[in-house]
Amino acid sequence: MTAFSILKPKKVLFIATRQIGDVLVTTPLISKARELWPDAEFHFLGYRGKLDMLKGNPDIAQTIETSDRPRLGEYLSLFFRLFQRYDLAVVTQPSDRAYIYGLVAAHQRVGVLGGHPQGFSQQDKAKSSKSDKQNAWKKAICLHTVDVDYFAQHVITEKLRLLGAFYRNPQDLFSKPISVTAPAGDPITxxxxxxxxxxxxxxxxxxxxxxxxxxxxxxxxxxxxxxxxxxxxxxxxxxxxxxxxxxxxxxxxxxxxxxxxxxxxxxxxxxxxxxxxxxxxxxxxxxxxxxxxxxxxxxxxxxxxxxxxxxxxxxxxxxxxxxxxxxxxxxxxxxxxxxxxxxxxxxxxxxxxxxxxxxxxxxxxxxxxxxxxxxxxxxxxxxxx
Incomplete structure (x- = not known):
């Protein structure tokens, strides 16, 4: 069980380097983080063209876009822009790249750990064991991690549990109504x-x-x-x-x-x-x-x-x-x-x-x-x- 953290970050970076739907499902996490840290400044890092789901989100002060396949020059520019500028990085995707961004950007991290769905075959067990080994370094750099469960755990629950380390009773995360924040609308063509x-x-x-x-x-x-x-x-x-x-x-x-x-x-x-x-x-x-x-x-x-x-x-x-x-x-x-x-x-x-x-x-x-x-x-x- 993760120890309770008294961290009160002033700047937080949320990282979701995937599709637009993966960005949208982070919004309950962002809202809950705002309740925890009402005076903190929130930034969001994601892929270029995938952040429209955050349009008008009142909790995000700045969005940072990167290519899904950046060249070396873009990597270096992004790393320089991010380097140790945040107190906390919230890594909402289990990819190696997302964790590297979090490591570069912040003094502390919480993150989602991927894995292979549990099964009974030897092949499933071998894949699960491989995932555990690949996740070892990610656990080592985080103060709190959440495992993916591809069948029993809802993806929004998974994201919200990233804040579990900051609650004395993590189940309090689910004691109030939870909503997804849709982007602000624009006039139709x-x-x-x-x-x-x-x-x-x-x-x-x-x-x-x-x-x-x-x-x-x-x-x-x-x-x-x-x-x-x-x-x-x-x-x-x-x-x-x-x-x-x-x-x-x-x-x-x-x-x-x-x-x-x-x-x-x-x-x-x-x-x-x-x-x-x-x-x-x-x-x-x-x-x-x-x-x-x-x-x-x-x-x-x-x-x-x-x-x-x-x-x-x-x-x-x-x-x-x-x-x-x-x-x-x-x-x-x-x-x-x-x-x-x-x-x-x-x-x-x-x-x-x-x-x-x-x-x-x-x-x-x-x-x-x-x-x-x-x-x-x-x-x-x-x-x-």
Whole structure:
């Protein structure tokens, strides 16, 4: 058990060198740290183009961007800028690079330790043992660490436990409502705003990887039903080529009447603009991706389609939840607060693999078997239709 620390830092650096969703889930940690240290100055280090989730966050005085693959000159410039300028570094990702940044930047550190999910095979045990050895130096440079649990521990709980060393009773971290802070909204692009008709439902079909995709024909069925209920459909997506193609393919399947009542905003909105769009929606439907976490943070009724990913680890956090675990590991449908998580059938669900073939381009049978009627029923409940 970590000893209680009386450290009262004046400057704190939060480090999240990953994707935009990983930045968003640090915001409850930042809010809780502000309660602990009301007069401290907070800075945030992350990858260039990934920090829009912090726009307007009242607790962050400065953001520092770095490339995901910096050259030597950028490394040296960053190290000079960071060197021992902070009292505490909060390392929210288990990568070696994030820990090196924390070591350079601060006098003290707390950090998340990665590892291989525990299993019973000799291969799993060997990988777990290797992770322990790789983590030894990280433990040595930290006053407190938190182990990842890919099935039982929610990622927001994991981040909050980084502050456990500063509480005499660490469970006090979870005794009050916990919320994710969405970025401040920006006005929607006028050409899109002019097409919006209330009420509308935002639909985000595109995940980062193929194994989190829901079948095209299912989207066709869902969007047709939404329009038949009198709603406008607003399709959302990132500017990534595969997302542009996915939304194009979905729209190509729609009949003329449904297509007339669908707006495609693919790649046309920034994260803050997407937040504004989602706040105005009657509901949101999306796959396991960062924008689904944003929708939940905007307090919009959120329907999340989950396949291999355990909701107990990375389900969108229901704002205002009190406790350290909102979700069950496996449930056909579960609603907590404004979030409904849907899972397909199968004893293997959730497996936490990259689809059935454990590779990014794989399909996931659990999503193929998550029928449109399950999503429609969840939307009916969310919209009282």
């Amino acid at each position: 006028p050409s899109i705003a002019a097409q919006l008709l209330s009420p509308y439902i935002v639909v985000h079909p595109g995940p980062l990887t193929a194994y989190k995709r829901w079948p095209l024909s299912y989207w066709q069925t869902l969007l047709t039903w939404i329009v038949q209920q009198g709603y406008q459909v607003v399709l959302s997506a990132s500017p990534a080529k595969q997302d542009l193609q996915l939304n194009h393919d979905i729209l190509s399947l729609l009949d003329e009447e449904t297509r007339k009542n669908a707006i495609d905003t693919t790649g046309l909105l920034t994260i803050p603009q997407a937040g504004t769009l989602i706040r105005g929606a009657v509901a949101y439907v999306g796959v396991d991706t960062s924008i689904t976490h944003l929708a939940a943070a905007c307090n919009t009724p959120t329907i999340a389609l989950f396949g291999p990913t355990p909701p107990t680890n990375f389900g969108p956090w229901p704002n205002g939840f009190i406790g350290d675990q909102p979700y069950q590991l496996r449930a056909h449908t579960q609603t907590v607060g404004n979030v409904t998580i849907l899972q397909g059938p199968g004893e293997c669900v959730p497996c936490r693999k990259a689809g059935c073939e454990d590779r990014a381009s794989s399909k996931s049978e659990c999503l193929d078997q998550l029928e449109p009627i399950q999503v429609i029923e969840a939307l009916q409940s969310a919209t009282n239709k």
